[in-house]
Amino acid sequence: MSTAVLSAGSNLGDRLGHLAGVVEGFSAGSDRVLAVSPVYVTPPWGPVAQDDFYNITLIVAGDRDGLSWLRRGAELEAAADRRREVRWGPRTLDVDVVAVRDDEGNPLFSATEELILPHPRAHERGFVLIPWLAADPAAVLDRPDGSTAVADLVAALGPDERAGIDILDTEVPWARGPVR
């Protein structure tokens, strides 16, 4: 058993529908969704000019290791007809594995090309950290060289990283409150 923090984003096609597919996809079999953040509208991060994203962060639990969370996320991306074209470019659905803990609460680290844990850019991304904090107000990002409260990472974001990130003012059927 492990618990994973997943970041999902969409800026092509039916953005809410694609995010709904992620929540549904991680609610099947032995997987459970423990919390889902509100949906945030977020300006595109990175060098590519493109439409705004809808982003959510989910806390999920299941009988999986880090690679298995990544591969399940890739299956859901494929189901949303995700195509790998431009790096950091538009996509129907992106599922990143932000962090994973084992059943004793110990962080799992990975440094292979296929899976880097924690996600190497999570700590600097408002579109990951702000929803993560909403889903888990006591969240901590563990890295091999130390741990930081996500609330502190959010507080340290520069104005450019926070700008334009807003909760979407639309009710979603999958709303599930903070994890604790």
Ligand SMILES: Nc1ncnc2c1ncn2[C@@H]1O[C@H](COP(=O)(O)OP(=O)(O)OP(=O)(O)O)[C@@H](O)[C@H]1O
């Ligand atoms: N923690 C992780 N979560 C998701 N993918 C990862 C992770 N670590 C490594 N990868 C690898 O990154 C590769 C590229 O993923 P993807 O195309 O989704 O990148 P991206 O979403 O455009 O960029 P970013 O990784 O900056 O969010 C995938 O093949 C995957 O194996």
Ligand SMILES: Nc1nc2c(c(=O)[nH]1)N=C(CO)CN2
């Ligand atoms: N706001 C936002 N920007 C992004 C996102 C995302 O999910 N949200 N995903 C990207 C793919 O790496 C690139 N840029």
